[in-house]
Every structure is written in C-alpha cells, then in structure tokens.
Amino acid sequence: MSIDRREFLKFAGASTLLGLGGITAVQELLKTSAGASHVMVDEKALSAKRWAMVIDISKFKTEADYKNVVQACHSIHNVPDIGNPKDEVKWIWTDTYEHTFPGQGNEYMPEGLKHKPFLLLCNHCEQPPCVRVCPTKATFKRKDGIVMMDQHRCIGCRFCMAACPFGARSFNWRDPRPFIKEQNPEYPTRTMGVVEKCTFCFERLAKGLQPACVEKSNGGLIFGDLSDPNSEVRKVLSTHYSIRRKPEIGTQPSVYYIIGGSENA
Ligand code: SF4
Ligand code: SF4
Ligand code: SF4
Numbered sequence: 001m002s003i004d005r006r007e008f009l010k011f012a013g014a015s016t017l018l019g020l021g022g023i024t025a026v027q028e029l030l031k032t033s034a035g036a037s038h039v040m041v042d043e044k045a046l047s048a049k050r051w052a053m054v055i056d057i058s059k060f061k062t063e064a065d066y067k068n069v070v071q072a073c074h075s076i077h078n079v080p081d082i083g084n085p086k087d088e089v090k091w092i093w094t095d096t097y098e099h100t101f102p103g104q105g106n107e108y109m110p111e112g113l114k115h116k117p118f119l120l121l122c123n124h125c126e127q128p129p130c131v132r133v134c135p136t137k138a139t140f141k142r143k144d145g146i147v148m149m150d151q152h153r154c155i156g157c158r159f160c161m162a163a164c165p166f167g168a169r170s171f172n173w174r175d176p177r178p179f180i181k182e183q184n185p186e187y188p189t190r191t192m193g194v195v196e197k198c199t200f201c202f203e204r205l206a207k208g209l210q211p212a213c214v215e216k217s218n219g220g221l222i223f224g225d226l227s228d229p230n231s232e233v234r235k236v237l238s239t240h241y242s243i244r245r246k247p248e249i250g251t252q253p254s255v256y257y258i259i260g261g262s263e264n265a
Contacts (some may be wrong), residue, residue, distance in 0.1 A: 014112045033162060048225035050126075050145040051200055052254040053211075054236050055119055066094055066117055072216040073198070078189045080179030089170040089197040092121040092213055102256075113259065119221075121146060121213075122168040122198040123245060123253030130160035130169065138152030140193075145226075145254055156193040163250050170252045211237030228256065 060066055073079070073092045080089050094117035097105055105114070124147045131141050138153035139160050163168045177194045182190065187203065190196055201211035202221075214221040224231035233256075242256040 040073060042207055043075075046208055046210075046233075047203045048144050050254065051205075051223065052145070052224065052226035052256065053121075053124075053214070053232050054222040054232050054242065054256045054258060055198075055220065055241075056220050056236070057116065057118065058258070059218060059261050060117075060119070065218070065220065066119065068216045069091065069119065069213045069221065070094075070185065072212040075182065076184050076187060076212050077199065078176075078180050078184055078187050080176035081181065082174070082176070082179045087173045088227070089172060089176060089196065089241035091170075091196070092119060093121055094118060101243065102246070103248075104243065113114045118257070120166070120168070120245075121255065122200075123166055123251065124198075124200055126252035126254065127250060129163040133159040133163040135159065135175045142202075146202055148199055148202065149196055150195060151190050151194040154194040158195065165246055166253075169195050171195050184195055210245075 003051065016057065016073060044185075070092050074081070074090075077091060079091050082088055087238065096114065097109075097113050099116060100118040100120060124145055127146050128139075128141055130139050131147060134140075136153045136155055138150045138155070140150070141147050155169070160173055162170060172190055172192050172194055177183075177189050180189065201209070201213075204211060207217070210221055214223045222236050223230050224233035226233055228234060236258070240258045240260075242258050243255045244256055246253075
C-alpha cells in the first residue's frame with residue numbers, strides 16, 4: 001500500500017482546498033499504511049509477516065559509516081537538529097555498549113567493543129509496552145510488526161516514553177520546524193507537544209523501497225521478513241551469533257545485533 005509523491009501532494013492539496021489542512025492528509029497517509037483505507041495501493045509495496053532489522057557492527061568502522069545512516073533517516077523524515085541534548089529529537093542514534101546492552105558485558109570483553117558506538121532505534125517490539133499504555137491509540141502495532149506513530153492522535157501525555165525501556169521515543173518540547181535544515185516536502189513535519197520515533201520507513205516500504213538507513217549502510221543493516229526462512233535477515237541470523245537489547249524485559253525486539261569479537265574492535 002502506498003501513496004506516491006504526486007498523489008500525496010495532490011491529496012494534501014485537495015484537503016487544504018477543502019479547508020482540512022495537511023494534517024488530515026497525513027492522517028489519511030497513515031490510515032492507508034495501517035490498512036484502514038483501501039485507496040492508492042502500490043503493487044511494488046514490500047510486505048512481511050514480521051519486519052526485522054539486523055545490525056552487523058563489523059561493517060561500521062568510521063564515523064562516516066554511522067553519520068551516513070543517521071543523516072539518511074533524519075533528513076528524509078524531517079527530524080529537527082535542535083543541538084541541545086535536553087530537547088533533542090532522534091530516530092536513530094549511537095551509544096556505548098554499556099548503555100546499549102546493560103548487564104551483557106564484562107570487564108574482560110574486547111576493548112574495541114567497550115568503546116565502539118552502537119546504532120540504536122525503536123526496536124519495533126513484538127510485545128511493545130508503548131502501545132499498551134497509549135490512551136489514544138496514537139501508538140499502534142501493525143500486522144507486520146511495525147510499531148507506528150500517528151502524531152495527530154498524540155496528546156503528548158508521554159506515557160509511551162515512560163513505558164519504553166529503550167529510550168526510543170522523543171518528545172517535541174518546542175516547535176521542531178525551525179530546526180529542520182532542508183525540509184523534505186514528501187514527509188510531514190510535526191508540531192510541538194507530540195512524540196515521535198522510527199517507523200521502520202513504512203512510507204518507503206509502501207513504495208517498494210528498503211528503509212533509508214539500510215540503503216545507506218553498505219550492508220551494515222539488513223532488513224527483511226523474520227517469518228520467512230529464505231529472507232536475508234533469517235539467513236544472517238542463522239549463520240551469526242546475535243543479541244538483542246534487554247532481553248530480560250520480554251518485549252522481544254525486532255532489532256538484532258551481530259556483535260562478533262575482537263575483529264569488530
Ligand atoms: S522500542 Fe520502545 S518505542 Fe519501540 S516498540 Fe519497543 S517499547 Fe515501543
Ligand atoms: S504521548 Fe502520544 S503516543 Fe505517547 S502515549 Fe501519549 S498519546 Fe500515546
Ligand atoms: S528504519 Fe527508517 S525510520 Fe527507522 S531509523 Fe531507519 S531510516 Fe529511520
């Protein structure tokens with residue numbers, strides 16, 4: 001299911017003419033992606049029973065490797081660069097091994113791993129606590145496992161932020177629009193007072209495209225259907241040892257990390 005740029009702009013334009021504004025157009029975009037509407041289906045759309053991502057950290061060697069991936073996501077999704085950690089909005093970012101996998105390290109692990117940055121994003125958990133606590137259903141889980149955000153239903157209560165054990169959600173403490181360097185007209189901007197996060201690029205999947213971060217990762221990120229034994233993600237997971245974040249919490253993340261050993265240092 002998809003809505004291409006021409007159709008989206010046409011749709012947004014029509015709703016503006018009708019006095020409904022871009023917001024309504026975006027709600028329709030989300031409805032379409034959530035399967036609640038049956039208009040404008042793209043036959044190229046990628047589908048899965050359960051989308052998942054594998055992060056092979058051996059492929060991330062330089063600062064640029066990380067930067068390319070983060071920039072790809074943040075620029076196409078109009079994520080503001082506020083430059084102040086307190087008000088920061090982030091969909092994909094980096095942190096240390098210790099913070100990424102608390103309790104899963106020890107003092108004798110390879111030095112390189114201890115100091116290497118790890119990419120973090122929403123885990124699109126199989127059992128997402130953020131969905132359970134959202135009073136307005138602004139956060140919801142699609143049949144294919146993507147945990148979605150509908151900013152127009154979000155009342156900014158931040159229950160989901162408190163419930164997410166991974167810090168994967170950001171709150172817009174201020175109007176983000178002045179902090180977007182170059183706005184992508186194909187993706188909606190958000191307002192102050194709503195929560196946002198990675199959506200596994202649902203809008204790109206709907207057009208038959210891989211997530212933007214995956215496309216820019218030079219094979220460091222692998223995306224596919226976890227329920228398909230022939231998918232690349234399954235092949236990689238069956239041939240490499242992988243770990244997930246905070247497994248003890250039981251949210252069952254759909255993001256897996258191939259850590260490797262000293263060669264990753
Ligand atoms: S990582 Fe957090 S925001 Fe993402 S699905 Fe899991 S609980 Fe929800
Ligand atoms: S902040 Fe928005 S998405 Fe989060 S729980 Fe409240 S209404 Fe739902
Ligand atoms: S999957 Fe898409 S939305 Fe999520 S971090 Fe990657 S580029 Fe951003």
